[in-house]
Amino acid sequence: MPLSYTIAVIAIPLLMFLFLGLVGVKMEKKLTGILGCIGMLVTTVLAYGVALTYFFGADQGQMTDGVRQAVTVFNPDWLSFSKTLVVRMGIMLDPIAAMMLIVITTVSMMVHLYSLGYMCDHHGHAEKGFQRYYAFLALFTFSMLGLVVATNLFQIFIFFEMVGVSSYLLIGFYYESPAAIHASKKAFIVTRLADLFFLVGILILSFYTNTFDFFGSEVNGIAGMLDNPQASLAQAGTASFMGCSAMAWALTFIFIGGAGKSAMYPLHIWLPDAMEGPTPVSALIHAATMVVAGVYLVARLFPLYVIEQGAMDIICVVGAFTAFYAAAIACVQSDIKRALAFSTISQIAFMMTSLAVSSAGGELIQIHGGYGLGYMASMFHLFTHAMFKALLFLCAGAIIHAVHSNENDQMHGLHKYMPITSFAFLIGCLAIAGIPPFAGFWSKDEILVAAYQKGIGWGIWMSMVAGMTAFYMFRIYFLIFHWKEHKVHTEHAPADQPWTMTLPLIILAAISVVAGFVPAAKLVTWDGAPLHTQLNWTVACTSVLIACVGIGLAYKMYYKENPLPQRLADRYRGLWTAAYKRFYMDELYQFITHKVIFQGICKPIAKFDRAIIDGFFNMLAEVTNTVSFGIRKLQSGSIQAYVYVYFFGALLIAAVTALFVIF
Amino acid sequence: MESLGNIIMFFVIVLSIIVFSVLTVTTRRLLRSATYLLFVLFATAALYFKMDYPFLGAVQIAVYAGGIVVLFVFSILLTQHPDDDAESLSKPRKWLGIVAALAGVALSAAALFGYAKFCGRLVPAMDDVTMEKLGRFLLSTEKWGYLLPFEAVSVLLLACIIGGVVIARRR
Amino acid sequence: MEIFSNILIYFVIVPLLTLLGLALCSNRGIAAVRAVAVTGATALVGLAGWLVYMFLQARGAGDTSEMILRTDVTWYAPLNIKLALGVDGVSVVMIVLSAFIVFAGVFASWKMNPLPKQFFLWFYLLSTGVFGFFISIDLFTMFMFYEVALIPMYLLIGVWGSGNKNYSAMKLTLMLMGGSAFLMLGIIGIYFHSSANGQLTMNILEIARNNAIPHDWQLWLFPLTFIGFGVLGAMFPFHTWSPDGHASAPTAVSMLHAGVLMKLGGYGCFRIAIYLMPFAANELGWIFLTLTGISIVYGAFSACVQTDLKYINAYSSVSHCGMVLFAILMFNTTAMTGAVLQMLSHGLMTALFFALIGMIYGRTHTRDIRDMGGMMQIMPYLGVGYVLAGLASLGLPGLSGFVAEMTIFVGAFEHADTFRRVLTIAATCSIVITAVYILRVVGKLLFGAVQNERHRELTDATWEERLSTATLIICVAIIGCFPNFFVNIISDSFLPIVKALTQAV
């Protein structure tokens, strides 16, 4: 299949969005859903075709000497800032872009299908705004696809904004609920703040490299910023600000942009709230695709980051801390979606850390394929995580749809009633916990190896977080499906959902089982050359052991109803509450935005405007008015008064003139 | 050197002008004021005669003394109540007027004495201003001719007549 | 006459003919008034399209002169005042913008009451001034048209406005007139130094070519002219007419005023102040750059706490128009192109905002966001329009705001000195603040539960309202999706100005 078909992959969702958005309102609700699914199916098939062609197909310029090259399919000018600085809207395929095509279309397809069932009530009637929902899904898919095939940094920024908006619209889908509006607003503004840094980063970077393009195009004869990263850095080397080079600043700012989308600490606060959106949306956007945009961004600029070690260290620290922080919170959350959201944050932080450690030196490098290992592991984990996290969210959606609550104390013991869901969830949990042979094991193992390469401390830290992952995932699992007998409501007992909802679960579960065997090391590497890896038995065994300990602990505490969890919570009340309240980050933000910015800046400025500036101009008017009314008295209409003034005026002038004549 | 008659004439005219002017503005009764004005106008007419402008003197008497003053008298009689003939002046107003008048007079006098060269002149000899000469100038369109202002004044008088009729007509 | 063969003059003639037609309409029936007004507006849009075509043809045929479609007609020979017509890319896009906003404005004031005929008379007089300003390149003629555009505002607000309209109309007119006074001083000063030793002239091109204004004079005349136009461009601290004026003005007038009239300020700033006095621009630019930088952030912060929809928009206009002047003062082609894009973008989306606010206000009779909520359920069309306008305002890619802001930021970042860097980064912060206040309004006004049960009976947009808003939305989307078309028209126009600036250092 020609790689230029990628255009269709991008265009179909866009057309779908326009069609459903403009015409859909007039159409039968179900029909729009089916149309959306068909459109998505075509997109998915095309995307698979393109991606597989890129990886395995006949050579279309993507392989040179066994090294995969980036292929620019299409790259027209979109906006010319100056002769050299041009924003292009193009399509570029390279290993990660092709992989992302598969991830996005797969999850999106599953979500489209799943939503057919989920967005209906129990009688099978589609919800209000069904058409809008599918239009927004198409818009999101388009934006995300546009983001991953971007040929230049600015295009990524553009689609960053687009996915942000689609996310905003979908989180706020239930726009009558105040919580949803609040969450959507929060998500948009926090990511917007991060995008601001991203923008500044782009401005700095493009100023010094004089291009936005990643790779130069032979047609235009220009060099991109990744063609020769050293040269790009050298251009910025002379400039420095506050002791760091301009490039370090730029890359850090760009990372902050990515951190906003990828919910790194402290910009993570929007993601748990984003769960106010419909659950399939959470699966698609806030678990599988959009939230990894930040990881993708850093991976995209990896050649630059590798050289600029300072920025890399920041990413590493932030990632490692976030992984632990989110895992700790996930251990105590009672809302199933919240817990999954924190798990997502933690897992994305794994990917970030993995990218950041991959440039570390050390003797292990020679054995394990050099500094591309972390990069490869990160991308691989991105892929597997997307699958099993989507699976987990869709399962959660099925459960919520069945019991009408997000809280796990409303669930308990559902295993009997929803066996398919239960098995699918279990597979997801095993995958994320890193139990072989499920997908998560393979990718997480690589990440841990890369972390040990960076330093033994990093490795231990990440292993510990991996153990926590296993613990909190199985905590959720046991609390939902076991713990104690479910109180069956008489009107409708929870049961497995219709086939539109279970089929995606089964497919994703299957993928989660086998995805680990994808030869990622051969396909997805930062320089395109295959990476030779081998299983590091020490790391693998330890990590499996730690995961098992985590699972065992969860089994002990949560499989059967027992007072142990409550006792622990009571004993460490302070810690437990802090973790449950997410370490008060939301309150901190609330304080800054409301008390400091709104009350402390906006209100005084508005007052200042009315009182001082407006007051000044009003005062001018007032003074004029007063003086005018004062002067008006002079215009009395009394002729004699005029004569006095006139006569004495004339005398005065005469006298003055006389004085001048005399002297 | 002037003849004594001239000097006496001069003093009579000048004194009557001064005295009656002052009386005109200082008397409280309007009717008297108008009468004093009449005397002033007569004295002025006499001055014109003395300056060898008999036509001007005649006009002065006919128009001013004969016309305007009569108008004044009529309007005074029409507007005055019999009992409020005395007009009282407030002190500050009076003094302000005196100061203004004196200051003006003083300034002008200073200017006059500053131009002693002109002011010291005597009356030069002059041809008679005959009526013929006057009429020619008045109706001439040549240089020094006054036809245009003459016509303008006639239009003005017409406008004035019409205006007077319109204003005075009872609506 | 030769001048009638120039298409540009018709941009003045058509509104005047419309005026005449309106004057002939009967006072009673509104149908004839509407017909004439719509005909005039449509003719203007058609003319604007034709102008773009002619412009592209001329440029395509290799006509690289600074201004094309030049015609001079002597007006008052002793002072060498001419009716000098000519356009470059910037004028062309501004004319197109004005035509579309007039078109949308006519439909937005479809149900104008009372005195529809008189309203449209003044409305078209205002348009005459606006178009006249953009087509002329003679200082005197420009100033005359500028005044023609300003004066009708007083009556339009004072008679057809709402709220505290007398105060607002008076304030707006007086402040803008105050600006004009500065401007007139500046123009007279320029005139008397327009030529070193020959015939004095009012023609901008000749003045720029002569480049004869002495440096010490430039230092006086530049602030006068810049402030004169800056008042209209809502530059801090001369912006306070904007919130009150916009709040009281009727819908179409707000649209035209924020959409086009405020652009006269930005246009004049670079066409007259900077182009003719490049030395002073280089010397004093930093003062105004600081002021406009303050405008951007200050307007955005102020907008965050307002509760009246129109006030929010007016402060947002202060912020966005500050961006225009900010970009103009960056003195490079990219930023200046961005400024023009921002003028286009702000003109369209603010007009859209005011149109929508007017339509909502016409139904609910309140503009206080605390009294409204859940409008999306009641009037989905207007709600979607408002969200789109909001997204354009906060810079969603694919809509015009993004393109404009990014061009400005990239252009502004071309200067490597710390002062401009800091200002640029401060200006970029406004994109976050903008998001805050836009989402705040959208959340309170459109989403959530219906606040007032009586609002449930309200209807969605009528056909003329749909037409009016759809026109603007489509324009916004076209600029956002195909920016290079506009950039190509605009950017070359700045070469002479940038050249003058670099030579004057």
Next chain:
Amino acid sequence: MNGGLTMNLTLLLYLIPSLIMFGCGVYGFMTRKNMIAIMISLELMLNSIDINFVLFNRYLFPDQMEGMFFTLFAIAIAAAETALALAIIINVFRIAKDVDINKINKLKF
């Protein structure tokens, strides 16, 4: 005839009464409240100016007649003006029953 009283009747001597007359006119105009009295003062001032015209003509330019003609026209115009003014005053009196200038202020505003 040479002995006794001798004096030269210079221009100055004639100008002094005219000046005093003007001063009286000013005083009257400023102080009087009755409109007719004001008109009378006005006549005084006009008259003094007339005298000046005649005097300057006679003393300085005896061959010409400008001063005389000016006076002539001034008299004509004064007559017209007085007639009109008095007509107005009488009309005002009809309406306001008063000719005090301080009380006739209803035309204002």
